[in-house]
Amino acid sequence: MTFDVNRVRACYPALADGYAYLDGAAGTQLPAAVIDAIGTAYRAGLGNAGGTFPASARASQATDDCRRAVADLVGGHPAGVILGPNMTTLTYRLAAALAATWNPGDEVIVSRLDHDANVRPWIQAAERAGAAIRWAEVDPATGELPAAQYADLLSERVRLVAVTAASNVIGTRPDVPAITAMARAAGALSYVDGVHATPHGPVDIWALGADFYATSAYKWCGPHVGAVIADPALLGTLRPDKLVPSPDDVPERFELGTPPFADLAGVAAAVDHLAGLDDAVTGSRRDRVLASMAAAERYEQRLFDTLRDGLAALPQVTLYGKAVARTATAYFTVAGYAPKRVAEHLASRRVNVWHGHNYAWELTGVLGIRDTGCAVRAGLVHYNDESDVSSLLAAVAELA
Ligand SMILES: Cc1ncc(COP(=O)(O)O)c(C=O)c1O
Secondary structure, eight states, X not given: OOOXXXXXXXXXXXXXXXXXXXXXXXXXXXXXXXXXXXXXXXXHOOOOTTOSSXXXXXXXXXXXXXXXXXXXXXXOOGGGEEEESOHHHHHHHHHHHHHTTOOTTOEEEEETTSOGGGTHHHHHHHHHHTOEEEEEOOOTTTOOOOTTHHHHHOOTTEEEEEEESSOTTTOBOOOHHHHHHHHHHTTOEEEEEOTTTGGGSOOOHXXXXXXXXXXXXXGTTSOSOEEEEEXXXXXXXXXXXXXXXXXXXXXXXXXXXXXXXXXXXXXXXXXXXXHTSSTTOOSSHHHHXXXXXXXXXXXXXXXXXXXXXXXXXXXXXXXXXXXXXXXXXXXXXXXXXXXXHHHHHHHHTTEEOEEEOTTOHHHHHHTTOGGGTBEEEEEOOTTOOHHHHHHHHHHHHTTO
């Protein structure tokens, strides 16, 4: 097992600017291989898909390759990979298609741990269908989303459980397999938001028990493309709104308009890059993705210990969330300073972080900080190193 962070960092041209990129949870940098793949696709000549000439065939090939790559990343079937602009747009689309099968009296379970993109689309779709919403609650002291509560929330009336695989601010990883197993036993489908979780470790949607799994390539070093992965047979049962002449096959039925073909080539290159994070592993791309993401996760978690312990040692700092299983994502405040002021100070020290609610709307309400400018988020991904963490800690210590 070899994870060489210096080798990995050298793949990312943007990291040469000397900033500590701790803003990965809002969007990661791109390795040169991904940037090149996008440029190469354009340079080769790209037509629209479905035509008779080679440039058109290249567009179709980029789409097929992208579906295969996403399936290798998360463990799904390429024919079940829906591509779209981002997770939010795709989730609204899936919510509309699923809600068309709901009736008054049905119920949908959402959680207060989730990014609003896996909350509001379901609430709005449920309202239109006359279905009721039930809430899974977060323990504010720990940041855990206890799985046991789903036993009380679930009944034969529940049609869907929407839950995140990881919080985008406090990093909590709920026990998704337990939640989806309970949902399935009650006859409900599950929609798992994997946008924050996917870059932080190996993903297997079958092991998670997710009927739908959503992810966004720009969080894992790819371009701005979203994907929802599901069993093609399940997708075949849904009838989303679409144009009459557009393909009615699965998954194309769920994809509106013309996709960004060159970006799709970039998504496949991003998966190839992730598969090579540990350059000692061999086997199929899926095997290499699993091993590489496991190596990256171990590396990130070790670095996170330093980051978290360093912040915790600063008396003026309050850290939110201490779930047992979590991604390497810190969410904190510094007494006497508004989060935006902290982020501005860090930017002046060449440290990129986010401040605010980061769309964790319900969670910041639970934590009692939504009206206070919320907190500062510093997150690690595989290309961060000890110097990034030291820069953050030194800059925060100047305030604390
Ligand atoms: C956990 C989580 N879910 C959903 C989203 C929304 O993703 P997208 O920007 O692809 O719509 C984000 C974006 O930050 C996120 O972190």
